[in-house]
Amino acid sequence: MGSAKQHDFDYIVIGSGFGGSVSALRLSQKGYRVGVIEKGKEWKTKDFPKTNWNIKKYLWLPAIGCYGYQMLTLFKHVMIVHGSGVGGGSLVYANQLLVPPDEVFESRDWCIENAQETLMPYYETAKIMLGANLSPHVGRADTLLKEVGIEMTGKDTFHKNDVGIFFGEPDKTVPDPYFNGKGPDRTGCTFCGACMIGCPVGAKNTLDKNYLYLAKDSGAEIIPETCVTGVRKVHGGYEVITKPSTGFLKKEKRYKAKGVVFSGGVLGTVKLLNQCKDKGLLPDISDELGNFVRTNSEALIGVKSNDKTTNWNDQIAITSGVHPDDTTHIEIVRYNKGSDALLNLLTIMSGGGGKLPRVVIFLGNIIKHPLRFLRLLWPLGKAASVSILLVMQTDKNHLQLKYRPRWWRFGGKSINSEIPKGFKRSPSFIPVANKTARLLAKKMDGIPLSSFPEVVLNTSTTAHILGGCCMGDSPENGVVSSKGELFNYPGLYVADGSVVSANLGVNPSLTITALSEHIMSQVPEKG
Structure with a gap:
């Protein structure tokens, strides 16, 4: 039997x-x-709503x-803001394309x-x-942040950021530039x-306008509104088990491929790999x-x-930033008028780091x-x-995401955060902030x-969750090799923030893209 009949695809990309x-x-x-299998919609x-009060969209x-594209996930130690849909986080990210400082690469x-x-x-x-x-x-707030940065450090660390936006002539449509x-x-x-609600004119360089657009032109097939529930090794490759993520009918469908790339983001990839490991797949x-x-x-x-x-x-959502100290980078972020929904997660400022629980300080x-x-x-x-x-x-700090039985699931397992013993946890209170x-x-x-x-639950908040499938030189100190390939499973790769x-x-979108380019550069041409 020929390879074309054995496999639905050579590679399946999840996310x-x-x-x-x-x-x-x-x-x-x-x-x-x-x-390309994507649980979110295209x-x-x-199609984007005008404001984020349109919760259903x-x-x-x-x-x-609710079948929109913005996700909020709350764990014991962190609340995470992330995206879902064809184009992933690019649908809701703030366009920032920054290279990390030199010291980051020395780790x-x-x-x-x-x-x-x-x-x-x-x-x-x-x-x-x-x-x-x-x-x-x-913007006006950016200018004031610049003044604050000078007051705090005695020097001007203000800088404009590279952004993924086509500026051109406002509201004028032109051929691909x-x-x-x-x-x-x-x-x-x-x-x-x-920018973070969904660009209403198409100026934002979301992934459906570059990588995905060109991938489809090169023959890639996008399969939206489909959730991957498992991946298992079979003769000649791997089987990917799926079900619809929208609608009422959840009929299972399976695809076979020579290789699989896990690109569901930290929460998607770490959860799916844990399920595959736990089920014996x-x-x-x-x-x-x-x-x-x-x-x-x-x-x-x-x-x-x-x-x-x-x-x-x-x-636009973010234009610039400052460095109030050697390890901290701060940006002003804005929503369009009327998009107040998520801003209701903010309340009066409360400190932390002392002997009193944060919530007591908040109540005070x-x-x-x-x-x-x-x-x-008032909302x-x-x-x-x-x-x-x-x-x-x-700063060097981290958490763990562990797949364990949870009492509220009556013995069923789920992902939740834990504090690693002997290590510094991700902060819920940052004094310089x-x-x-x-x-x-x-x-x-x-x-x-x-x-x-932060102030009620003492959790971190982040729009950029990272790690969980870190590189190593063996399974004893990493999940994937420096090539992004899962140890013990040739042909399985991880290419995302994990x-x-x-x-x-800095905002990690450019780093995730660069790392993925690096990983894919090491996959040989089809023979």
């Missing part, structure tokens, strides 16, 4: 985010028949009939020889593919600020699975301005400032007055804000 999209394109270009520019919560955890020198060519490729260019403008006419037509940015996966999960040492806090004369939504602040607290409970209009502070650090917010609040005539999960081996201190 269509940054790692999955890179894998789909590069494997297709090497001559392989590629299928989105067109016209915004959030991905299939259990209650031994990378397990790539001369990591910085090896990966830099792939960073450059990723920049070209994702259309990196400097934000042409900064990136890939010699082989890509889709593009429309210039209107600076509406809806892939029993020899390294016991290191789920270790060294990183939050990018992040905090998501904010400032609510009382100045109603200033337009705080005057730019409510007693001190009852009117301030009550005003913040509408926050996007016009709130500037989010995204705080990222290169609170200090920056308080200083910025004075300049914005506002009040500083913390997130509810192979990132450090807190980057």
Whole structure:
């Protein structure tokens, strides 16, 4: 029996985010028949909601009939903001394409020889593919953050960021400006600020406009609204077990392939590999699975301005950043007017790090400032007055994601976070973050804000979960090799944020793309 009849595809890619999209394109270009399985929906520019109050179209919560693209996951020690859909996190990310500082690459955890020198060519490729260019403008809040940075350090660390947006001429559609006419037509940015809600004009360089678009043109097949429930080794390759992720009928379907690329993001990949190991489908996966999960040492806090004369939504989601100390990078983040929903996760600022539980400090602040607290409970209009502070650090800290029986599942197993013994946990309180917010609040005539999960549950908050399938030189110290291949399973690869081996201190989309380019470059051409 010929290979074409034995296998539905040469490679199946699970997930269509940054790692999955890179894998789909590069494997297709090497001559392989590629299928991309994505649990989320396929989105067109016209389909996105105008604000995130349209919960049914915004959030991905299939259990209650919400089939959007934004996901929120709460574990014991961390709340994670992430994406779902064809294009993965690119649908909701803030366009940032940054290279981490040099010291990040010096970590031994990378397990790539001369990591910085090896990966830099792939960073450059990723920049070209994702259309990196400097934000042409900064907003009023960005300018004030620059002033705060100078006050804190005595020097100007303010910088514009590379972003994945086609600026062109606002609202004007032109033929593909990136890939010699082989890509889709593009429309210039209107600076509406809806980058994280879904770009309403198509200026955002989401993956369906570059890697995935070209992958489909090279023969890759996208299979949306399909959840992978298992992968098992069979004669001549692997079998991928799936079921629909939307609708009422959940009929199982199986695909066979010579190889599989796991690109479901940290939560998708770590969970699926744990299930495969636990069920005996892939029993020899390294016991290191789920270790060294990183939050990018992040905090998501904010400032609510009382100045109603200033337009705080005057730019794209993120334009720039500052470094208030040697290990911390802070950016202003904004939503478009009317997209207030997630901003209701912010409340009055509370400190931490002392002997008192964080929630006690929070309750004390409510007693001190009852009117301030009550005003913040009003759910509408926050996007016009709130500037989010995204705080990222290169500090060494991490968590574990473990698949264990849970009492609330009556003995059934699920993923949850744990604090590794003998290691520094990912922080739920970052002093420099609170200090920056308080200083910025004075300049914005506002009040500083913390997130509810931080102050009530003492959890970290992150939009950039990393690690869990880290590289190593053997199954004793890693889940995958430096080639991204699962130990003990030739032909199974991991290419997503779960192979990132450090807190980057910057938004990780470019790093995930570059690492995936590096991994796919080592897969041979189809013979």
